[in-house]
Amino acid sequence: MEPANRTRLSEFILLGLSDKPAHQTLLFWIFLPMYLVTLVGNLLIVSAILTDAHLHTPMYFFLCNLSLVDVLFSSTTVPKMLANLHTRSRAIPFAGCLAQMYTFHLFGTMDSFLLAVMAIDRFVAIVYPLRYSTIMSPRVCGLLVGIPWTVTNVQSIVHTTLMARLTFCAGAEIPHFFCDLMPLLKLSCSDTRLNELVVFVFGLFMGFSPLLCIVISYVCIFRAVFKIPSAQGKWKAFSTCGSHLTVVSLFYGTIFAVYLQPASASSAQKDKAAALMCGVVIPMLNPFIYSLRNRDMKAALRKLAMTVLPSHA
Template sequence: LHQPMFHLLSNLSLVDAFFSSTTVPKMLANLWSQSQAIPFASCLAQMYAFHLFGTMDSFLLATMAIDRFVAIVYPLRYSVIMSPRVCGLLVGGPWLITNLQSLVHTCLMAQLTFCAGSKIPHFFCDLMPLLKLSCSDTRTNELVIFVFGLLMGITPLTCILLSYTCIFWALFKIPSAQGKWKAFSTCGSHLTVVSLFYGTIFTVYL
């Protein structure tokens, strides 16, 4: 029951390490040099990496929720359902999708003209702050951001909510309190990470 989860955790830890490294080094460099400017090319690279690893984080959390759902609801069929091939698809598919999303955002952003010149006066390159600095028509960018935001934001969160709805329903059917606690205890750390991740997103973007 643990091998697929270890595979997912290794991917999650790798993604989180890269996710942090997209913004923290530049932020520390800005604090040291008292400069908050970033070259446009570096800004595009940072934006690509930020959205790649940030979105991948949400998909991995959704995949881990599905893994816990299968482990609790179908324990006897777990090794068959969560086979190495299925785990590879659940991890490889999001890598492909998030790379495509980040590439589209970056290519569209590269076509814009910015009033601030070749340097963006900000240590962290996110989509909406960059659009505010643009002198070009940004309606296409805004539409793409909205569409990808819905697809990439709602899809993983829906998977997580549906998985835990089924998990809680399955726990409700377990007669003993000890059995319920034992099954739920396997989800505690994942629920904590999900709460921190989406709590931060809702705080920043809503």
Template sequence: MEPQNKTSASEFILLGLSEKPEHEPVLFSLFLCMYVVTAVGNLLIILAISSDSHLHTPMYFFLANLSLVDFCLATNTIPKMLVNIQTRNKSISYPCCLTQMYFFHFFGIMDSVLIAVMAYDRFVAICHPLHYATIMNPRLCGLLVGGPWVYSCFISLTHILLMARLVFCGNNELPHYFCDLTPLLRLSCTDTTVNKIFVLIVAGMVIATPFVCILASYARIIIAIMKVPSAGGRKKAFSTCSSHLSVVVLFYGTTIGVYLCPSSVRTAVKEKASAVMYTAVTPMLNPFIYSLRNRDLKGALRKFINRKISASS
């Protein structure tokens, strides 16, 4: 009997956002629309930036990478949930679960670091405008984007290796719509102390540290803006930061609540609601946030769409 008790689960059951069947058609329609908007919006931004030479600057280079990461983050979680609702089959195999978890953490970490990198870019542009081109040179921009890709790969792989050592021998029902780390740890029937310690360490490195750096950058930015003599100059400087600040509030407001708040105040409902914010809502809103108040990007999007319409006609 002992070997049988230690046999790990071969699959998990994703209970989804709601366990009531009557809610599933509404959830399917809502998340399908959200995913289509996310995919179209982020891909349009990538294509518009890549096709317009005037936007080949560090700020738009980082924005294109953020749009790519947001698209991949949403693609990693939402399509699987839509398939589960449509087929009424909520199971996911153990290898697929670990794979989904790997890419979720990979793109989630990338999101966090890229948002911090964009804050640094705004800091240099506003606080050191005369040296901006020298500081934000192509080599540094490449390191600021390439470094997080390598870093995210290492951290995510470590998460998966630590998870692979655990045994799941009891309940295999996961109260979530994708394979997230925290709900999975609750299902394990082996000691998860090492995993929980690593989660806290990583949360400090990829959530708390970038967030503190962002706050420090914007503290310097605000001081610099207040020294601008003209009201028009201050307004223009604030407008260049407002879009990024909106993304900071959306992303970190939810991730901090999930990974840095005490487990005693977290519930499955709160975790799912927060996960929806940073895997579906934020990637969907980012294209609107960055394009609606950006004249250059709106112009590039119009030119790109007009070229495609002219070519097709």
């Protein structure tokens, strides 16, 4: 029989980024514009790709998915964080906490898989240019996106189901600005060994397989590019990868930079820094990275603006 103090909590308290009122006001006005830019920028990318027939290619199909996932990923944590900062109320219901955990891991992992899929696309385009349209058929593109969606959903369902069966009796305060796996496990007074094993197995596969795929793709790309005799040909081949390489460097560079800090930096602070960069800053920057140096995307955005905005001529 369980001890009397093992009661199931109905809500958690998110400690957030700061408990000082002045800091909370400042943080609210920092992250609100960033979130709005993320929404507008990524939705513009999605709209431009959907409405411009010239962009109905595998590369832009994957970019459209990435922009949509960035919107959903950012919307998983930022609106609740902004509401808590604005109202000074930091409570989140138990069911809402599980839902936030589910969607964060779904969209966060999907982000990394889409970066891997886009690396594969660039690999085929550069190494097998004459067979590109045959290899990257609509069916293959659908599978390259559909399989990651399935795998990431399975991961999130397993994590959420295992978390829902736990009992929490070590207090309700989560030292984070959203509900995440490890902070929740630390609050549980149940046996969490199975949860921790599943976190390790999924983390190993979901964390390293996209990165390994990206590294292998770019090793093959660099080998193929260096065989091109002309400097102009090399530059043209590399230019098609520039935006993707920038985003990959930001995404994985942030993770490595945060978690390779000295041990003096607390685990909670590292988790917050990584979540803010990957879930707030990078989704905001992606539309600029993919549009500023891309003539086709800039042309599609101009066409979209001319269609939406009334002419004053």
